[in-house]
Amino acid sequence: MKNYICLIAAALTVTLAACSNSHKKIDDGGDSAGGTIGDGGTLPLNAGVPLTRSDLNPDSADYSALAQYVVYFDFDSFTIKASERPKLEAIAQWLGENADAKLVIAGHTDSRGTIQYNVALGERRAIATRDYLLGLGVNASVLTTISYGKERPAQHGENEAAWAANRRAEFGVAR
Amino acid sequence: MKLLLNRLGWLVAGVIWSVNFAAAQIVVEGPGGRYNIHATISGPDGAKATAVIQNDFKMHGAFNVTGAEVAQFTARGTLTGSGLTGTLSSASGQLFAKTFAGDWRSATHQFTDAIVEAVTGLPGIATSQVTFVVQKTARPREIKDLYLMDLDGGVTRSLTDDNSLNLGPKFNTSGDKIVFTSWKSGYPDTWVIDLTARTRARVAFYPGLNSGGCFSPDGSRIALTLSKDGNTELYTIAAAGGDPQRLTRTVGTEATPTYSPDGSRIAFVSDDRGAPQIYLIASGGGASQRFNTYSGYATEPAWSPDGKLLAYSVRTAGSNQIAVSDVVTGQQTVLTAAGFNETPAWCRDSRHLVFSRGGKLCLIDSKTKKTVQIDNGLANCSEPNASR
Numbered sequence: 433m434k435n436y437i438c439l440i441a442a443a444l445t446v447t448l449a450a451c452s453n454s455h456k457k458i459d460d461g462g463d464s465a466g467g468t469i470g471d472g473g474t475l476p477l478n479a480g481v482p483l484t485r486s487d488l489n490p491d492s493a494d495y496s497a498l499a500q501y502v503v504y505f506d507f508d509s510f511t512i513k514a515s516e517r518p519k520l521e522a523i524a525q526w527l528g529e530n531a532d533a534k535l536v537i538a539g540h541t542d543s544r545g546t547i548q549y550n551v552a553l554g555e556r557r558a559i560a561t562r563d564y565l566l567g568l569g570v571n572a573s574v575l576t577t578i579s580y581g582k583e584r585p586a587q588h589g590e591n592e593a594a595w596a597a598n599r600r601a602e603f604g605v606a607r
Numbered sequence: 608m609k610l611l612l613n614r615l616g617w618l619v620a621g622v623i624w625s626v627n628f629a630a631a632q633i634v635v636e637g638p639g640g641r642y643n644i645h646a647t648i649s650g651p652d653g654a655k656a657t658a659v660i661q662n663d664f665k666m667h668g669a670f671n672v673t674g675a676e677v678a679q680f681t682a683r684g685t686l687t688g689s690g691l692t693g694t695l696s697s698a699s700g701q702l703f704a705k706t707f708a709g710d711w712r713s714a715t716h717q718f719t720d721a722i723v724e725a726v727t728g729l730p731g732i733a734t735s736q737v738t739f740v741v742q743k744t745a746r747p748r749e750i751k752d753l754y755l756m757d758l759d760g761g762v763t764r765s766l767t768d769d770n771s772l773n774l775g776p777k778f779n780t781s782g783d784k785i786v787f788t789s790w791k792s793g794y795p796d797t798w799v800i801d802l803t804a805r806t807r808a809r810v811a812f813y814p815g816l817n818s819g820g821c822f823s824p825d826g827s828r829i830a831l832t833l834s835k836d837g838n839t840e841l842y843t844i845a846a847a848g849g850d851p852q853r854l855t856r857t858v859g860t861e862a863t864p865t866y867s868p869d870g871s872r873i874a875f876v877s878d879d880r881g882a883p884q885i886y887l888i889a890s891g892g893g894a895s896q897r898f899n900t901y902s903g904y905a906t907e908p909a910w911s912p913d914g915k916l917l918a919y920s921v922r923t924a925g926s927n928q929i930a931v932s933d934v935v936t937g938q939q940t941v942l943t944a945a946g947f948n949e950t951p952a953w954c955r956d957s958r959h960l961v962f963s964r965g966g967k968l969c970l971i972d973s974k975t976k977k978t979v980q981i982d983n984g985l986a987n988c989s990e991p992n993a994s995r
Contacts, residue, residue, distance in 0.1 A: 480837040485814035489793035508882055508904075510860070546920055546927065546949050547990060548775055548819045549876055549883055549906040551788070551795065552832050552839045552862035555816040559838060577815055577834070578794055583749045583772055 481566060483559070486576040486606055490536040493604025498523065498535075503561055505599040508545065510556040512564050520561070523603060524568035536604035537561050539579045540586070542595035547581060554579030561601040576606070641671045641975065642726055645678035648693075648718075650686030652711040659712060660684070662759055663719040663733040666979045668959070668972025669726075680726060684718050686711050693718040695725055712761060729956040732758055736994040737961060738766065738776040738785050739968055742987035751989075753787060753800075758954070758961075758970065758993065760983035766800060775990055776800075777952075779822040782994035786810075786829055788818040797831055799846070810848035815839075819863050822846065823870050823890070830854075830864035830873055830890070841875055843890065854892045865910045866890060874898065874908040874917055885919055899937055900930065907950055910934075912995055913957040918973075920949060920962075929962050931973050942971055943978070952992045961991040 501519040503512065512520070527533060539558030541550040558577035566572055587594040644664055648656035660682070664670040675681060680702075684693040687706075691714035695702045702725055707717035713734075720731025735758040743750040753766040753776050767773050772790040779786070785800040789809075797811035797820045811817040815834030822829055828843045833851065841854040841861040855861050859879030866873055873890045876883045880897075882904045888895040898908075904922035911918070918931045921941070929951045932939045942960070948969075951962045960971050961981070968981040968991045981991075 482836055483814035483834055485794060491793050508878070544922075544925075545883075545904075546906045548863045548950075549860070549878075551774065551818050552816065552860045552876075553878070555795075555818075555832075555834050556839050556860040559815070559834060563837075579816055579818075580749075580772070580790075581774075583751070583774070588745070 481563070481572050483562075483577055484573055484575070486534055486536065488534065488536075488576075488606040490538065490576065490578050490604060490606075493536045493606050495538070495602050495604045497605050498526065498603040501603060503557075503601040504596065505557055505601075507542070507595070507599065508553070510553065510560040512560055517564070520564050521568060524565055524570050527565075527570055527574065534574045534576065534606040536576045536578055536606055538584075538602045538604060539577065540584060540598055540600050540602070541582045542598040543582045543585065543590065544595065545582065547583075551579050551581035551583075554581045557599075557601050641669055642680060643671045643673040643678050644680045644682060644722070644726075645673055645675045646682040646684075646722075648684035648686060648691070648715060650684075650691075651688065652686055656684065656686055656691070656711050656715045659715045659759065659761070660719055663716065666759060666970055666981075667723065667732070668975045668977035669723070680722070682718070682722050684715070686714070690714045691718055693721070695722050712757070716757065716759075729958060732954040732956055732959055732993070734758075735954055736778075736782060737968070737981075737991050738778060738994075739963075739991040740774060740776065740989045741985050742966075742989070753785070754983075754985070754988075755802075756981075756983050758981070760968075760981045763983050763985065775819060777821045777992045778994045779826045780824050780995050781826065784822065784826070785992075786820040786822055788820065797829065797844075799829075808847070810846070811844055811851075813851070821864055821866065823866050824868050825870060828890075830866065830875075832862050832864075841873070841888070852892065854888055854890075855895065863907050865908050867910050868912055868914045874910055876906045876908065885917070898932070900932065901939055902930075905930075909951050909953055909960075911953045911957040912955055916953075916957060916973075918951040918953060918960055920951060929960065929971065931960075940973070942973055942976055950990045950992075954993045955995045961993050963989040963991060 501523050503516045537558045539554035541554050562575045585598045587597040646660045661672045664672050681696045684691050690708040692706045694704045707714040716733040719733040723731035738755050740751050741754050751772050753773050755766055756763040769791045774788045776785045776787040783803045788795050789798045795816050795818050796809050797817040798807055798809050800807045813833055813835035818832050820829045820831035829846050830843045832839055833842045839860045843852045857879040862876045864873045864875040872887055874887050877886050883906050885898040885905050885908045886895040902921035905919050907920045909918045916931050917934055920927050921930050927947045928941055928943045929948045930941045946964045948962055948964050951960045966987045968988045969978055971978040
């Protein structure tokens, strides 16, 4: 019975996180001046948790072990899509089974935006991915975020397939 | 005594009158708002120096390099070994005779800038330094390093050799420091190079992102993006590191701050309300105000040294163009028409911009839209930033 309640609680957390993470970005076309920031929506659950930085160098992390769980994003978006949630549930489960493991979450963008904005957007994707995992009960201390912007594409080329492959968050197992 | 004062008065007025005459040229700009100039330099290295000064004027956008017969201005220089003696003349006579110290190339650029200032009233830009990024390898791992060069592409030298990513170099106002983002530690940290002391220091290495830094005009602060508190937000820190002050609090992404020259405001990018747009905020924080770019996707704001203009890039069908807006009236001019144009940065005259296009560095005259590619002999260049 106790386990059952825990399961319900976990499911509820996931649902809440899922709803609030689908923060809808509205492009108003840029034809109006004025307006301010900070009204882009409510912060997702688990957002605003201070980041941690592992002592391990992310360059030495192994990105191949969890390659099947790479999370993909829409253009200029950091929303965790419904199609990507099972991958994050699998990552949370993997972390539960590998208690000593630490992950680097590396955010990337496609080549179409500008350099510095993409560096920030890549970090935002890594953070959105981290926040979703926190919602699944993962301990913040085992997750480190990093962004490479558009500097480390998974696929070279200027086409839809390459762009889609490059808008991603990858999981590196720190070692 | 009264007569003497009157005479002194006439004398002073006469001097002022002649100075004014020399400074304000009564010369009509040629086609496309350009002046015809004939420029030659003699002496040792004279041929090379003549090529350099003619190239300076070809790059500038306000000049046509012509033969002596059609020139509105004639510039003659003589290299002396320790510098250059130069004169500038127009139909009304000699405008100046000056000496410039330094090696032949440096003295030639100084001569160019003196001529540009005398003719246009704006500071010359030929003595500007440009810091920029070169991608050395793309596979298996991207390596990018910082470089420094003269505006015309001469005297290129390497600033970093790190086997890592280095991005976004930006000069301080006095031109002796460069702030940039480096992944040297493995993580994106903010570093400062001191060009005089030939040292570098890591000034921001909080958990997460430390990127997009720029100096405040007085050099005391660095505005940048940090994510340490759980989201990508705009902050300022002390220039030597520490004392982080948070300016924004949003769901979205904040990036690429640029200070107004009086230090009171910061323009930056936020995608909090959708696609990235440019906003203005007081440099101490407060409410932000959207700046109209007439575009659904605008990034990389750069505030002109005279405070009047914002340059930025706008996304157009599959590409990216450089635009400039008057900060007060909002009136916009799109400067480029083709190619993926990125990272506009102002030169000290608030008229020219450097930017990158497809791995090449370019200089554009925002008044005439004349664009030239800067030939520095290097491939895969990006993110140019010019000293003031």
